[in-house]
Amino acid sequence: MALITVRQLTKEYVRTKAVQGRFGTLRTLFTREKERTLAVDHIDFSIDEGEVVGYLGPNGAGKSTTIKLLTGVLWPTSGTVEVAGPGGPVVPWRDRQNLARRIGVVFGQRSQLWWDLPLIESFTLVAALYDVPAPRYTSNLARLRKLLELDPFLHTPVRQLSLGQRMRGDLAAALLYDPPLLYLDEPTVGLDVLAKETVRGFVDESNRSGRTTVLLTTHDLADVERLCRRILLIDHGRVLYDGAVDGLVARFAPYQEVLVRLDGDQPDGDRLDLGGFSGEREHDGRWRFRVGRDEPVHRLLAAAGDGWQIRELSVVESNLESVVKELYRERRDG
Amino acid sequence: MAHRLRREIRLYLILRGAALRAATQYRGNVLTTMLAGAAYQGSGFAFVWVLLHTFGTVAGWSLGQIAFLYGMRLLSHALWLVTMDGVGLSDVAIREGQLDRMLLRPANPLVQLATNTRSLMPFGDLSMAILVFGIALTVADVDWSPAAVLFLVLAVIGGAQVEASVVVVIAGLSVRILDTWAFRLMMLDAFDTLGSYPLSIFGSGVQRTLTYVLPVAFVAFLPASVVLGRTGQLAVPAWLGYLTPVVGATLFTLAYLFWKRQLRGYQGVGH
Amino acid sequence: MRRALRGYRAYVRAAVAIRLQYRITIFASAAVTLLWILLVTRVWSAAYQGRDTVAGLSRESTVVYLTLASLQAIVINSPLMWIMAARVRSGEVVFDISRPLGYPGQMLALQAGTSVTQIAVTLLVVPLAGLIGGLSGPAGLAAGLLYPVALLLGWMLNGLLSLLIGLTAFWTVENTGIAVLYRFVAAFLAGASVPLVFFPAPLRAVADALPFRYIVYQPAAIYIGQVNGPAARDGFVVAAGWIVLLSGLTALVWRQAYRRTVVHGG
Incomplete structure (x- = not known):
């Protein structure tokens, strides 16, 4: 009621x-x-x-x-x-x-x-x-x-x-x-x-x-x-x-973020393509990938076999905070 | 209706008591604040007293008669101050958002505003009022028939209502315009300055203005003239002096309705 | 020394700027003063009623005295005491104390700035005051020359007294009571509504023994020629004596207040 x-x-x-x-x-x-x-x-x-x-x-x-x-x-x-x-x-x-x-x-x-x-x-x-x-x-x-x-x-x-x-x-x-x-x-x-x-x-x-x-x-x-x-x-x-x-x-954050640390020699540049996903270098040396909620994360793992070794991988759930932050930012920019 | 009124009066007394307990928390300030209230009003009377010490009378009024007039006006003044001091601080209450809280409670906002004070100065005014009026009673020649006493009591209440209605109107204005400090200062000062003296020292134009435009004369001068039998000098009809209780009740009712009307237009602070 | 002076000047300017933000307040107090002049001169005129001279003062001189005295008394109502108490309550006083300029000096500079605006407004309403009450030229050349000197001494006395009252806030925090008390008792004993010559003897003795009379009565009485010659000179000496005494007392009280705040942490 x-x-x-x-x-x-x-x-x-x-x-x-x-x-x-x-x-x-x-x-x-x-x-x-x-x-x-x-x-x-x-x-x-x-x-x-x-x-x-x-x-x-x-x-x-x-x-x-x-x-x-x-x-x-x-x-x-x-x-x-x-x-x-x-x-x-x-x-x-x-x-x-x-x-x-x-x-x-x-x-x-x-x-x-x-x-x-x-x-x-x-x-x-x-x-x-x-x-x-x-x-x-x-x-x-x-x-x-x-x-x-x-x-x-x-x-x-x-x-x-x-x-x-x-x-x-x-x-x-x-x-x-x-x-x-x-x-x-x-x-x-x-x-x-x-x-x-x-x-x-x-x-x-x-x-x-x-x-x-x-x-x-x-x-x-x-x-x-x-x-x-x-x-x-x-x-x-x-x-x-x-x-x-x-x-x-x-609704407002339809993907999750995956953070990956590679073993051994690091690739040059700030971008890295891995299994069809594009990643950006973080300042702590890790790589950040955005993966859609319906997209298979395992492709990232599978792709790791071709040349790069993954030492560490973590999935960051989008939380309320990041979503609201995003919304407020859009408001200010728009 | 009667039940609701009783409830509001009970709440008023409870809240007033709380405000008093809060005020007495600052012990060092209790006495000086009351003394200050007394000095504020007393310095005006001291002025008349010294004057009459030399001259005997002012515009035909003797010391006892002026003390009577002065005491009557102070009693009215102290009566509204002691009961409704918080209304006089309406702009602060509104600016600091306290009115929001008053509107959230199941009690009349004016009752809450009236008790929203931490000052003890009104009690200084009150003690000076009792002192001056007490002196007047021993000196002035007054007819003490029961009817006269009843009229005096009603006139003091009416006078308090006249002054209170001005403050309530200003409180209503401060709902719309946040800064009414200077405005209130001027209005209250007009009552403080002019209310306690025989207005016959002024010409008839000023007397009429202070009767019909800014009703200062109704607070004490007109009723005191009636009680003391000094209506001969009035520039306005003498029977107006009997009207103070009616004028007070009417003005206060109108002021209250104005305040209520203004509250509907309250826009809040800091949204 | 030069740097300190520049500091104080900045303080005075800041005080002027603050006061100017509350223009309506200043004009309201001017209006209140005019109303008071209207009342007090009418009451006195009604009292004279036909008599020419009472206690050595003519009706005209008394009216001029009352008009001047009411204008001069404006200075007694200074926000300094309230400002000091508010800054003690909020703790901002710590910033005042930590500035390289002395605290009492800062407060006096503040008072000076306040007075500058008050004087400016007072000068603006002088013609109106003359119309409502009554004004005339000074009693003579000497009176005209001595009047500003007497005013300055009175202003200094009032500044020191306000500062002393303000310092009580370091002990009591809340000082509205004592500030209002000062305002009315000082104004009355200074002769703001009654020239001291009309006081009954015992009250006169009290008023004479206190410093307040030099703030209002002495200058106004010099102006209308009521006080002149040796009496005026003696007055200056006593007023100067009071200033020295009160300066010493202020320094003493301030040292205690400082210790209380800094050593005992407020």
Whole structure:
């Protein structure tokens, strides 16, 4: 069943052009010149209950705008979003408060915790804001404290927490009221390897046992590989790809790369033909061949018999990272 | 409806309490900040006090009467500051993206904005207000009938609403234009500078402007004139003085609707 | 020495450039000052009401005094203290300290740059201030010549006091309270809204014993001829004494602040 349904969602920013110079602020109030930018351009998608979806795209692609539309912070220019739930579907910007109880939102760059107060106080405040009944608060907090190992710094003022501790606190605050839907915006940015793994493990666990649906934006594709089965790739405000992670790799990187090290004397030049494949010399002396997914790699091995001895051979799977890198590069060049 | 209002009030109190606890974390600053708030408002009164020490009256107002006027305006001022200080910092909250978070929570954004402050200065204003008004009560000759007391209470609340409505309108503007600092400074300063003195020192043109255009006179001057029986010098109809509670409630409602309307056009920061 | 001077000049220029980016702020504070002049001169005129001279001051001289004093008091509201506190809070103060120019000198250069823009704007609004309040020429040639000297001494005093207040940030980090407190207490005791001659005796004694009066009262009173001859000369001597004293105190406090930051690592 679709939890989020997005239809023809469009957001055009219209900004009054700021007037520079003396009394610029006052003059800006009365100016009529407008600047328009289309941040989200008629996108459609839906997300089912229990999914973990990676929402990817280069900077300025329209990711944050989409998230802000989905969470009801912004009003769209046109199109609609519906979030299903008990008591019927909710249009985020029309019924903000109702939606707020169904979603948890974590921004990696910006904490929702009360900066000057001990962490535990943020939890009691969140519980009050979201009307969490006392027994449920107690049991949820106990679970989160254990899962996120919050006890050592539960009574420390938030401003004294490390980034990783703060993020654990933010995750707990976002899930304290059991929202069925969780938005994560760059949840691992700036964290060290261990802290990243804690965050990923926790999100995975919440999704598996808590049936929490997750929409995740990130620049760290390891997050996506670890957590997501599905990817939404957007650019210039449009959906470029919507489907499985494997599918993305198969579609945008239809070959694998084979690295070969030869024995004995090395051939001259930077190119080498071997069994019909053309290879390029790497700086460590190995040769790199691109082999189509349907092409027989063994021809490479067989060809090695005629003159060159292969000492070492490895196959590099195209991963998400290389594919996305390739896509972003195309965008910049195109 | 009543249930929702009760809930918002409860949340308001919880959030205000949290903001206060946060402010008192910086112990060294607590006392000086409150003293600063008191000095800010007190230096204006000290000026009048020294003046009257020499001259006895200003435009026919005695020290007790001016203290009454000054105290009334300070009470209104402190009332909105203590309750809604955060609204005055709206442009910072918007620029730093805090408004985004307020919109993500199941609570009225204005309630959240109002409590979004770390300053204790309003309590300095409040203590100075109580001090000056206390002095006024011992010196000024006021009719203390229950009706007069009730009117006074309503007028102080109305005055607070008049000032608060200006701040809420500016908060609404800062949703669209990010930098409203200078604008707010000028508006609030106009209230601070002109609100606490007998406006009869000005000609009738200025008095009318400060009644009908920028409603400074409604905050304290008009109701205080009524309570003190000094309506003879007014350049505007005396019965306007009784209207402060109505004017305050009306302006605040309009300001709130304006703010809500502006929120729909919120474009976010850093997309 | 020459290189240091060039460094300080760069600092002043940078401060001017920073201030100019916030033009609207400067104009807003000018507008606020004009409003204050309007109020304070009307209140005083209403108080005089028919009387010609009170406490040796005519209504006209008092209005001129108040107009000048309000303009001069602008300098008391300097962003220096806020800038210092913000840089302590963010840790950028470490860069300030590690520069080859002395930290107090840098901050005074910053203050000078701020004042340059403030003075420029003040000069722009002088005609308006005269219209709203009231201005006339100085009381005499001597008054006209001594006025800028008194202003300069007052400016130096205010710079040192602001610097001292700003240095408290090294201990308290948050210094908004004390900065605002300084601004209003200093302005009042300096005579920004009331010429000191009107102060009741005990308050007058307090104001006389403190350095603030040389920032506003002394120059403005010289201008209108209220203070002249030996009284003016004595004033200069005392003001200079205060400058020496406060410079010494600043150096002392700075040494403590430096030790606190560098030795104890903030």
